[in-house]
Amino acid sequence: MNEDTEELSIASLHLHPIKSCAGIAVDEALVIETGLEFDRAWMVVDEQGVFVTQRELPRLVLVRPTLRQSDVVLRAPGMLPLHLLLGTVEAPTEARVWNDTVRAYDMGALAAQWFSDFLGRRLRLVRFDPEQRRLSDAGRSRGVAAENAFSDAFPLLVTSTASLAALNERLAAQGAGPVTLERLRPNLVLDGLAAHGEDFLDEIVFDTDDGPIRIRIADACTRCSVPDVDPATGEQGHAVGDALAAYRTDARKGGAITFGMNAVIVEGVDRVLRRGLRGRASLRFD
Numbered sequence: 330m331n332e333d334t335e336e337l338s339i340a341s342l343h344l345h346p347i348k349s350c351a352g353i354a355v356d357e358a359l360v361i362e363t364g365l366e367f368d369r370a371w372m373v374v375d376e377q378g379v380f381v382t383q384r385e386l387p388r389l390v391l392v393r394p395t396l397r398q399s400d401v402v403l404r405a406p407g408m409l410p411l412h413l414l415l416g417t418v419e420a421p422t423e424a425r426v427w428n429d430t431v432r433a434y435d436m437g438a439l440a441a442q443w444f445s446d447f448l449g450r451r452l453r454l455v456r457f458d459p460e461q462r463r464l465s466d467a468g469r470s471r472g473v474a475a476e477n478a479f480s481d482a483f484p485l486l487v488t489s490t491a492s493l494a495a496l497n498e499r500l501a502a503q504g505a506g507p508v509t510l511e512r513l514r515p516n517l518v519l520d521g522l523a524a525h526g527e528d529f530l531d532e533i534v535f536d537t538d539d540g541p542i543r544i545r546i547a548d549a550c551t552r553c554s555v556p557d558v559d560p561a562t563g564e565q566g567h568a569v570g571d572a573l574a575a576y577r578t579d580a581r582k583g584g585a586i587t588f589g590m591n592a593v594i595v596e597g598v599d600r601v602l603r604r605g606l607r608g609r610a611s612l613r614f615d
Contacts, residue, residue, distance in 0.1 A: 335521065336607070338607045339605060339606045342365070343515055346371055351390055357603040364484030372456075373453070374425075375451070411439070431458065433457055441453040469591075484593060488510075529612055530590070532546070535602060537600050540596075544595065547591045547593050552577075573586045
């Protein structure tokens, strides 16, 4: 193996169909222009069409989706299941995610009432319009016109099993229990790296039967309060943030906490990533 490359594999793949709701671990995922198919395809918004997340409504994490062949089923404590047909939308609308106002589709009165009842606020559910091109910041996407659905800023988030283990060692040292990847909301979790080895990757290549999938590491992912939300209870804590602050503050990001790396797709749309798929990564030295 070349000393400037790393051999690695996909330990797990994760989708988050509704932004800021619970994620799903999957065995395989189709790569599309905006990342992984069905990842952040839906979003909860307020009456003005502005996105809401666990930052203000941590109980969103208790909304658990199940993807099936023709629909996604949403379940939450005390609620009857909500079924959303994958091929059905209702009225065209607009929604705002951070500073971007984009075209979307309202998912109708039943979905709006379901979320409003569960979260105690007047809310609606929207779906991203696939004809809309919402691009990552050109200054951070390393030369790639990277499309996004309702993700914060990039189509993919990459981390590693070793990075999670390092965080859990820190948590144990401060007397806190371990956490799972649900808190950190990645898409690709890699095996074969040292702790936070993803920080130093340039491009990752996975060879599939249909051709290569090339993923370029773009920028460190800065962290907010979401990793401190317990996915089992929806309650806000502080142990994860405290542990990360002790060793993952980045002066290049104004002292922000970072964990995991945002990434963009260079090649591989309509190809499939699978858990266990082996790949190779070039290293970045700048």
